[in-house]
Amino acid sequence: MKAGVITFHSAHNFGASLQTWALQKVLKNYKIDASVINYHPSIIDDLYDPLSGKSGLKKELARLNLKRTNPRSLIRFNNYTNFIKNSFNLLGDYSTYKELEAGNVDLDAYIVGSDQVWNSEHIGGFDPAYFLNFAKPGALKIAYAASLGKDYILPIYHDKIRESLETFTSISIREKSGKAAVKQLTSNSVSIVLDPTLLLPREDYEEIKTVPDIKEKYIFVYMMEHNPDVVTFANRVSKMTGLPIIQRRPNKLFKNEIGTCYTSAPGDFLGLIENAEYVITNSFHGTVFSIVYETPFVSMLHSNTGSRTIDLLNTLNLESHLLYNIEDFTDFEKFEIKNVEKLRSRVLELRRASLLFLEDALRLSDKYKQVDCPTNISRNECYGCFACKEICPTNAITMIKDAEGFYYPVVDEDRCTDCGACAKACIRRDNHIIDYQEEYPKVYSVMNKEEEVRMKSSSGAIFPELARYVIDEKKGYVVGVKFDENMKAVASIANNMEDLKAFYGSKYVKSEFDGIFPQIKQLLKDGHTVLYSGLPCECAGLRSYLRKDYDNLIICEIVCHAAPSPKILEQYMEYLKKKFGSKVKNITFRDKEKGWLIHKATMVIEFENGKELRINARRNNYFRAFLNDFIARPSCNKCEYTFTNRVGDVTIGDFWGIRDIDPDMFDDKGVSLLTINNEKGSKVWNNVKDRFTYKTSDMTSAFTKNHIAASPFRLERLEIFDKLDETPIDDLLLGYNDLKQQETNES
Template identity: 75%
Template sequence: MKAGVITFHSAHNFGATLQTWALQKVLKNYKIEASVINYHPSIIDDLYNPLKGKYGLEKSIAKLKLRYKNPRSLQRYQNYISFIKKNFNLLGDFSTYEELKTADLGLDAYIVGSDQVWNSEHIGGFDPAYFLDFVKPGPLKISYAASIGRDYILPVYHDQIKNSLKSFTSISVREKSAKKPVKALAKKEVDVVLDPTLLLPREEYEEIKTNPKIKEKYIFVYMMENNPDVIAFANKVSTATGLPIVQRRPNKIFKNEIASCYTSAPGDFLGLIENAEYVITNSFHGTVFSIIYETPFVSMLHSNTGSRTVDLLKSLNLDSHLLNSASDFTDFSLFRIENPEKLRKRILDLRQSSLLFLLDALRNNDRQKVVACPTQIKKHECYGCYACKEICPVNAIVMEEDKEGFRYPVVDEDKCIDCGACNKACIRKTNKIIEYKENYPKVYSVMNKQEEVRMKSSSGAIFPELARYVIEQKKGYVVGVKYDKDMKVVSSIADNMEEVKAFYGSKYVKSDFEGIYPRIKQLLNENQTVLYSGLPCECAALRSYLKKDYENLLICEILCHAAPSPKIFAQYLDYLKNKYKSRVVNLTFRNKNTGWLIHKCSMIIEFENGKNLTVNSRKNNYFRAFLNDFISRPSCSSCEYTYKNRVGDITIGDFWGIKDIDPSMFDDKGVSLITINDEKGSIMWDNIKENFTYKESDMTTAFKKNHNKPSPFKLERMDIFDRLDKDPIDNLLYEYNDLKSK
């Protein structure tokens, strides 16, 4: 893919240049052929080019004069020009919009941003170049971290901007305060993302960073406007510490000043920040790089653009570094970056979501598209729970498989009667989470007393006893998931314990449960007792579909890590069939003969020819991709059913961490976590608890090692699904297996 960036790359200030370099670098890191569109209008050139408008002999004479009268201005200009030519892959040479409009750049994607490319004061009102009006229909049009420089857009430009944004395929801004005004004009989703400079770790900047020649310790003052408060504060800190000052302006303005970086190239700026004892700045990018290099810093806001610094610091929980005036300073703890590890984690989280936006936009993925049914939720929000499909009174909704192998609702407009039933049933809108009453939830670690039964289960074998209670005592039915004759994972209903055995063991695949809700409802209306066992989103969907509580319905919710793609699972089974010359007829993901813990358990693959294959589960390519969240449904990254947000009468799963929490409950043969969420769950538990060894626990302890938040959306996932159907599945999964074992 070829992508071009249009931004303020030719503005000779450190922030503008470095954000351009960073975005180009990020694109190249992801195998995108990136270039910087060399658009440099006079409104920018006139600010920085001391030789503007001079050519030939006149230019040579002007350069000679500058060498004698203002050599630093010439040196500064030449250093920036040299950096830009060396480090940017420049495309074209356009000084006017008309030149740009007539050019045929032949790119697949055009990206505007970052920096204040949508600030009317910086671009002379409305410049259509920075709204990609020159791009012909066809290529992707993306804004990445575009800034408007304030929290509003001047009304005089509303119509022009509104018209330009119509054709954008993806829109993001840099400041939270800009989202609302841009979204109001765009009439489409607007994301808030990091400045490109924060998309790279500090190690990446080694490519361009240079170390200062200053031998002594110093304070670096990076002041974008001549602010008396900044000067007063810097002098105060210099006096208190005895440290001299290095600053960016051409004239000496501090009492104890030893150097200026006025003529420095962008790489020198990085070295000055990294090696400073303290940074004092009213610059957004001065703040950014202080954070990247974890240099003690204080931000004193720029009078016109301080809001972007405030937004950044608040997003990173660093707003304590803000200083309004020198008189507010009390002690040097203001400079100190507390808990740098926590800061790095926060940056990584924001970096991942920002990269996800950018790569999604470039791949033109449909995660952000609205699902094709009246619920109007985003595709990446859809659990694929079937509630909308099954509740439709006129069967206007079908579940169609997308290219990743997950099912999504699609409505037949000719059948739809706009009754709103699907909208009311959507669990993204009404999640059906239980409101705990007094004394709930009750939490236990649990082991089945019958070791033979426990060894056939994935954890402590609670489910078999629940099923036995319902079938033998209540003469009822049990709903679970099993492999069908084609090894697809499907929901099914059993009325005897022999059939229930097919439900034992974890199946790490998103199951197909089409038609199961109406069958359950029919049984309930016939006064039959039904035990429903499923993932949290599926349990919520059943409650939503039924609309009311049934006394004869018992819901057993399974703690979920994530729901992998049925398509990838099917392709993996085909790979096994072709490699071992026999069809797979059963697959146990976690056989406990070698131990219950993930690093010990085995995957046993049974073939039609009677042969078995045993591999270490944790190292297996498919299982590893599941554990690393590379093949899960997109909605798993925004799942609302984690930790205390429960929908089952009881919730069961592995009690991970029990070995350290309570060694007396650990024998490496499986321990379950059970939470009793309501009175109905208590009745179930009271009827089976004599079959178990158990100890009381609590939610905080139980979820120390358990899945207590949504699965992260991994960038590796995007590449795997992009290459699905193109690369052999085992080779593809092996490439992303960090343990590298088939």
């Protein structure tokens, strides 16, 4: 992919240069062919070029004069010019928008930002370059951390900006204070992201950082806008500490001043902040790099652009570093970053979110890739329900595991006849969600009267009685999930109560059910009653594959939290085998010996050598990753089968929250929620309800503590799967176990 950034890269100040370098570096880290579009209009260049407006002999004479009268201005100009040439992958050379437009810049993605690229005062009103009007049709148009420099957009520019923003594929800005003004002019979503300089860890800046040759300790005063209060305060701090001052401006301002960075290149600026004892600044990027290098600092606001510093410090819980009135300064604690670990954690959290925006904007994630199948859906939409594979009349589709351990369809082009059967079967096209008839759904809280049976089940033990009814009374078959001899969760078929026991209990992993749909269809065609139990997407897949309803089919849908990666469970099983010297033969994720509630549940791991491990399930590294949605299939973040969107004849699950909703139904041994979704479900329930204690409920109560929306996407998921094959699995999951990390921090 080729991507170009357009920003104030030619501005000769540390912030403009470093934010450009940082964004280019981030793009290169993603293996993108990144460039900086070399658009440098005179409204920017004239501010910094000491020879602006001169040419030929007049320019040479002016240069000679400057060498004599103000040599530092030429040194500064040359240092910045060299940094720009050597550090940026410059694309083209355009000093006017007309030249840029005529340049036909051909890229896959165009990115505007960061810096105040949408500040009308800086860009001369409305400059179409900074709204990507020159971009190639069909390419990605992205605003990354664009800044208004204020909280409004002048009405005179609304129409032009509105027209431009509607063509963007992704929009983000840097300050919360500007979001309302931008959102007013676009129907696109507007995100808040970090300045590019905060997207990189400090280690990445080693590439350009230089260490100042200064032997003594010092205070670094970085003053963008001259402010007498900054001067007074810095002099006071210098006197109190006995430390001299290094500052930005060319002329001496401070009583105990030993140097200036007026002619320094951006790398020198980094070294000056890192090695300072204290930083006093009214600059946004002076504040940013004090945070990056964790240098004690105080921020005094710039009169025009102070809002961005306030937003940043509030976001990082560092607002105590703001000094509004120098008379309020009482001691040096105001400089100190009191909880560095908490700051690092917060920066990392915001960095993850900002990088995720950029990944999504650039369509880097696998989720934007199409599945290799004529269903024409993206990978993040694919449930892996097998319907397309099983229905293909030419066996052209194979389900293949990806690097995360999830199955996706892959088509053999030589066998494919483009019949369209797979597309018709895709449950993203037809989700088979039940259109409730009058009086449905009926909702109950349910407990099996046989306590022994209930104690062996995950919740209130509805499934065993449904299965008993089908096997004993209907002489039929039950489809469920069991662990095979290799501890893989696989769909299987049972026609007796002894084999059925392997289906008891939640498996908390995406199961394998290749070939099970055709077997079910044959049983149904042969006249047998079949009870199918599975996750909602799997139930929908079966309905789609069968293409019609069968009177002798009962679909029991299980309320789903999310479907974890089989690969992660497989690696976890191997870890347990090595640690305990024996192969795992069974796992009960939620044994009720100490209670039904999650925080009481015991995870029981049985080994072939007869040993048994009993641990707190909620604190287990694997179980915790599952609960936190760190290891789920991508489609779980776009699941349609939540709350009232049911697909089974009956739906069963844990009735979480029943202790508060109906204390009389709670004994800490398990309560199920049951929804009867249609007449078939009612008939089945009427045949088994005498085996239960139950009460009528409602959907709102039943889903108080169950998912009413798709599982949220967690940024930690990206990191876990990125490290999956490089880090030992228990160490990897431990690193994201929030409960154990909390214990470590408290100890």
